[in-house]
Amino acid sequence: MKKLFFGLALVFAMASCSSDSYKISGKIEDVSEGTVYLKKIGVDSIEDIDSTTLKNGKFTFTGSVVYPELYYIFVNEIETPIAFFNENSSISITGSTKDPQKAVIKGSKHNDLLVKFEDEMPSIEVYEQLRDEYMRAQAMGDNALAESIIADLQVAAEERKSYIRDFINANNNNAVGALLVINIAQIFEQDEILALVDTMTTNLGDHPYVVMLNEMLAPLRQQQLLTVGNEAPLFTLKDINGNDVSLESFRGKYVFIDFWASWCRPCREENPNLVALYKEFGGEDFEIISVSLDETAEEWMEAVKEDGLSWTLLHDADGSVAQQLYAVQSIPSTWVLDREGKIIYKNLRGAEIASTIGALLQ
Template sequence: MMKQLLIGLGIVITLLSCGAKDTGTAKTSVHGRISGSKAKMVYLEEVPLGSMNPQVVDSAKLDKDGSFTLHSQAAEATLLNLRLDQFSFPILSLVNDTSEVDVTVRMNDQQPDFASDYDVKGSPASQRMKDYIVKVTGYLQDIYRDAVTFDSLRKQPGTDSLQAVATGRKKQTGIKLREYAFATVQEANNPALSVFALTYYLSAAGNQAYELEPVSDEELDKTIADLVKRYPAHKALAALKKSMDDANAQKPASLVGRPAPEFTLPDVNGKPVSLNSFRGKYLLVDFWASWCGPCRRENPNVVKAFQQFKDKNFTILGVSLDETKEAWMKAIVQDQLKWTQVSDLKHWESSVVGLYGIQGIPYNVLLDPDGKVIAENLTGSSLERKLSEVLK
C-alpha cells in the first residue's frame, strides 16, 4: 500500500533523502562540536531514497573538545545524518542546502546515545527542520498529557464533563498538529524538508496512542504529485512517486460497493461460522493476528468501537491469521476481544487472504446489513467516525 511505503520510509524519520535542482549543493562541509559524549568517532551518512540503506560517506575522530569536520559530495538535496561510534540511530539530521553547516550538539546525560539539544548555523532548511521537530514534539506531549488526564478521570465517578474537556482538547491539538504538518509540507522551499515533514506526521499518526487523523491514500497521492510538479528535476522524488505508482498498480481493486466474499471458518471451539450468518447487522470483519504488533496496538480502538456501538445493530467478526491456537486464544483474552473469533490457523495460507486481497494486517471491511462492503481499512479515529456516521 502507498501509505505503508511512505510510513516505512519514516519509521526512522532521519533515514530519508531526496533531491531537486537548485535546492542542494554539490558539496557540503559539516563543522561541529559534540559535548557530553564519550564517543571516539563521528560518521556522516547519506541515505539513497531508492535503497533506504544509510551510506557512510565520511568519518572523523572527535578532537579532545569534541570538534570535527565532515564532507558530503551529494549531487542533489538530501538529508545528512550524524552518527556516533556503534550507535544504530543518528543523533541528528541536516539538509545540504548550503556548502557550509555548523552544528553544536549537547548529548543527553542519562541517554548518551541521544542528543538533548543542538544548534545549527548556515543551513536554513536544517534550522526549519529542527523547528518543525520541536513544535510537533510539543503537540504530541500535549496530546499525551490529555490522554493521561482522561485515563485518570474516567476511573473517578462524576467526572464526565472533565473527561469531555480533556478529550476535546486532545482532539483539537491533533487537528492543529495535522494542519501544521501539511502547511510545512506545502510551504517548505526544499523537497527534502517537505518529504521529511510528511513522513514525520505519517509515523506519528501510525502510533494509535495519539489518535491522530490518518492520511488517506488519495491525499498522499496528491501531496506527492504536487511535490513532483514543484520540483520536476528532483530525481529521488520522481523515483518515490514511481514506487508509489507501482505499488498502487499492484494493489487489489477496492471491495467498497461490492458484496463481501463469503467464507466459513471455525471459531475458538471448532464450530463453523459463516459470514452470511451476520446478515441483518452492520458488521466489521477484522483481520488480525496475535503475532502482529500493529494489530495488537490497534485492538484497543476496536474494543472501544465495539463497546460504543454494540447496541446499535453492530457487531464484529475477528478473523485471525494465526498459526497456533494457544497464541490466538491468549491474545483474545489479553486484548479483551469479546466478539466472535474465527481462524483456520493457516497463517498467510488462509483462504481469506486471497479472497479479500489482503496484503497486510491489520485490515478490515465494514459491511451493511445486506452484506455489502461500505468501507475498508478503518483504523483509529476513522473507525469511530465511520460508525458514528452509519449508526445514527
C-alpha cells in the same frame, strides 16, 4: 587593475566551488577522542557515507551531495545520533552525545526549515496533559469528565494535524516537505496525498524522497485503477501445460478471475462452488481463469487434480500479476469482467458468484 580582476575571479571561483560541495565542521562537547561516522537514510537501512577521527572533540567532513537529505552524525559506538539536513554549503554542528536532539546546526537552509517546523508545532505538552487527565478521569469512573477531555483531545489533535498539513503543503517544493510526508502520510486522505506527491514529483523530480513516496503509493495508485467500470489490467501467464495465455484473448466472454493457492483453505473451500459454476455456465460466453500463487508448480498441479479444476489454470509463481497489477492483499481475490474486459464485480464469494454470473448470462 589586473590584481582587482584576479581577486574577483578568485572570489567567484570559490563561490562556485562551495555551491557544489559541503564542509561539515563539528564539535562534540562531551567526547574528545574517537571516531565520527557520517550516515544517511537509505531505502531499506541507514547507509554509511564517511568516517573521520575525533580530535579534541572536533571533526570535519567534506564532500558533495546531489540532493539535500537527512544525515546522521554518530560518535564512537553511541547509538543515538545527531540528525541534520545535509546540503552543499558550509555547515557547523555543536552538540553532545548525551542530548543530541539539542545540537545546534548552522549553515543548512533545509535544516533551519526543519527546526522551524518543530519549534512552531502546537504544543505536545498540552496533548500529553489532557491524555493524563483522561486516564485519571477513567480511573475515578467520572465518565462525564472523560468525555469532555476526549473532546479537548480531539481539538488538540486536529490543531496539530492542521498545522502539519499546512506546513507540508507550503513546502511541497523542497526535501523537508517530502521527508515529512514519508513520516506522516497517514494524516492525508488518499486523493489528497496522491495529488500532493504528484506536485512534489513535478517540483523535485527524482529526489530520493520523491522516488520513495511514489514507490510507497504505487499500490494505492493501482487500486484506484481497479475500480468497477475500468478495464482490467492485461497479463500473460503460463497455463498448466506450459503455454502462454493472455487475458486479452478472452474478449467477447464474461470472465471470472480467481487468485488462489493450494495452501489457502478458504480458496480450496470455494473451489467446489466454481466446479459447479463452470459445469453450468462454462462455454462460449463464460470462462473461469484461476491464477495460482503457489511457489512451486507441483503443489499447484496437485491441488488442481484434487479439486477437479478443468478451466483455464494459470501460474503466477512470483505473485507479480496479483500484487503489482491487481493489488491483491489476501486470497481468494475474485474479479468479474464483462465482454469488453471491464471490471463489473469484485470479491464475490459463495452463492453470490453463481447468482451473479447466472444473471449476467441470462
